[in-house]
Amino acid sequence: MINKKYYIENYGCQMNISDSEIICSILDNEGFIKTENFKKANIILINTCSIREKSEQKILLRINQLKFLKKKNNNIIIGILGCLAQNFKKKILKINNIINLVLGPDSYREIPSLIRKIYNKSYKYINTFFSKNETYADILPKRDKNKITAFVTIMRGCDNMCTFCVVPFTRGREKSRDPHSIIKECEFLFKKGYKEIILLGQNVDSYLWYGGGLKKNFKKSKIKNERIINFSNLLELVAISVPFMRIRFCTSNPNDMSYKVLNIIKKYKNICKHIHLPVQSGSNKILSLMNRKHTREDYILLINKINKILPNCSISCDIITGFCNEYEYDHNETLNLMKLVKYNFSYMFIYSHRIGTYAYKHLIDNVSLEIKKRRLKEIISLQRKHSYFRLSKSIGNIQEILIEGISKKNINFFYGRNSKNDIVIFPKKKFKIGDFLKVKINNCTSATLIGDLLNEKYYL
Numbered sequence: 001m002i003n004k005k006y007y008i009e010n011y012g013c014q015m016n017i018s019d020s021e022i023i024c025s026i027l028d029n030e031g032f033i034k035t036e037n038f039k040k041a042n043i044i045l046i047n048t049c050s051i052r053e054k055s056e057q058k059i060l061l062r063i064n065q066l067k068f069l070k071k072k073n074n075n076i077i078i079g080i081l082g083c084l085a086q087n088f089k090k091k092i093l094k095i096n097n098i099i100n101l102v103l104g105p106d107s108y109r110e111i112p113s114l115i116r117k118i119y120n121k122s123y124k125y126i127n128t129f130f131s132k133n134e135t136y137a138d139i140l141p142k143r144d145k146n147k148i149t150a151f152v153t154i155m156r157g158c159d160n161m162c163t164f165c166v167v168p169f170t171r172g173r174e175k176s177r178d179p180h181s182i183i184k185e186c187e188f189l190f191k192k193g194y195k196e197i198i199l200l201g202q203n204v205d206s207y208l209w210y211g212g213g214l215k216k217n218f219k220k221s222k223i224k225n226e227r228i229i230n231f232s233n234l235l236e237l238v239a240i241s242v243p244f245m246r247i248r249f250c251t252s253n254p255n256d257m258s259y260k261v262l263n264i265i266k267k268y269k270n271i272c273k274h275i276h277l278p279v280q281s282g283s284n285k286i287l288s289l290m291n292r293k294h295t296r297e298d299y300i301l302l303i304n305k306i307n308k309i310l311p312n313c314s315i316s317c318d319i320i321t322g323f324c325n326e327y328e329y330d331h332n333e334t335l336n337l338m339k340l341v342k343y344n345f346s347y348m349f350i351y352s353h354r355i356g357t358y359a360y361k362h363l364i365d366n367v368s369l370e371i372k373k374r375r376l377k378e379i380i381s382l383q384r385k386h387s388y389f390r391l392s393k394s395i396g397n398i399q400e401i402l403i404e405g406i407s408k409k410n411i412n413f414f415y416g417r418n419s420k421n422d423i424v425i426f427p428k429k430k431f432k433i434g435d436f437l438k439v440k441i442n443n444c445t446s447a448t449l450i451g452d453l454l455n456e457k458y459y460l
């Protein structure tokens with residue numbers, strides 16, 4: 001009899017968390033049982049990320065650590081899933097001979113049948129083919145209990161071909177998910193007690209569905225029976241379908257974001273006022289080398305538009321420092337752009353030369369690690385100032401927050417977020433996780449707002 005206990009470990013972005021939830025659902029439907037203790041599992045799955053060398057090294061180290069399990073019990077099945085699997089393909093079996101299963105992001109449906117085949121026969125299986133239409137639309141992800149936020153994947157893959165990025169090679173071409181299944185899932189999540197949905201995609205703005213008119217009649221919406229559904233249509237449909245849930249989305253792309261999306265964000269109170277809009281660099285020369293399809297000027301125009309239509313919207317960003325041929329001038333252009341926008345928050349990375357990308361094949365990774373580190377330090381230090389500047393503007397305000405959990409640093413405090421995605425901590429009161437409440441902001445650090453709960457609920 002096959003031991004059906006499995007353990008899954010997750011690396012990387014929100015998209016990977018969402019994929020792991022899909023994998024768990026596929027396995028559970030076939031009678032497999034998830035365990036949180038890898039020592040009790042007979043099947044160990046590692047869902048991987050390979051966006052930067054550091055993430056890849058971490059995973060390879062982890063795979064090495066698992067050798068002892070295989071030595072103890074040769075029947076254990078070890079599977080490597082996701083982006084690193086897609087990137088390494090067969091090579092990963094040579095690096096480490098304990099692996100039985102290598103599956104790319106479009107092959108998760110095969111996991112149960114392959115596990116059955118492998119069991120006791122110590123076969124090895126690889127599938128890293130891309131599918132033109134696999135979106136896992138019909139699979140309801142198995143989410144962790146007691147959470148109030150749920151990820152809902154709306155599109156997979158990316159067509160943008162930024163020269164530094166492995167995503168188009170590890171996740172394939174863009175594929176949008178059927179809007180009916182997205183809305184059905186959102187409504188289901190509301191019934192299950194979730195309070196917030198994060199719509200996920202590598203590039204949500206290029207969401208496009210040609211599947212014919214929507215069957216459901218959305219009375220408040222003008223988009224009855226539209227044949228083509230774009231991201232602004234989808235966002236509106238979701239906002240109308242689950243009016244008592246907060247809606248967030250990630251990631252936006254400056255080249256593809258339409259002004260219509262901004263107006264939809266403005267129109268619906270339940271759509272949070274936060275846009276994650278990666279710029280990567282402030283220098284036109286670097287943006288062009290990165291094959292980003294926007295210039296610095298296009299980006300600033302879009303930021304101005306956001307500020308005009310949504311004056312209270314927060315903007316966060318991804319920045320890469322030390323890309324090929326980045327001179328001091330280019331670095332200063334990034335710092336200057338940051339000073340102009342004053343991002344609420346940024347994810348900041350040292351450039352990592354990834355095998356298979358255009359940059360790897362055609363450009364030289366010619367900025368030394370020392371310079372990359374120094375530039376990153378300068379960017380982080382500037383961002384800290386801006387985050388503090390942005391957060392301190394909230395002091396004295398009364399804000400609407402969703403209680404998300406108990407603070408890790410102090411169990412007498414709750415933490416939650418306001419619409420702008422700022423984290424707010426406040427002393428616990430009789431209220432519970434998942435409540436929408438008002439908070440008076442009294443203080444802040446460069447990362448957190450600190451406040452006091454008012455005895456007043458708020459309604460979306």
Ligand code: 5AD
Binds near residue numbers: 280318
């Ligand atoms: N090196 C460093 N950062 C990268 N990112 C993507 N590829 C690389 C790379 N090769 C960053 C980008 C992207 C985020 C998800 O990861 O900033 O927006």
Ligand code: SF4
Binds near residue numbers: 202
């Ligand atoms: Fe990668 Fe660029 Fe696509 Fe983002 S938009 S996933 S950086 S290729």
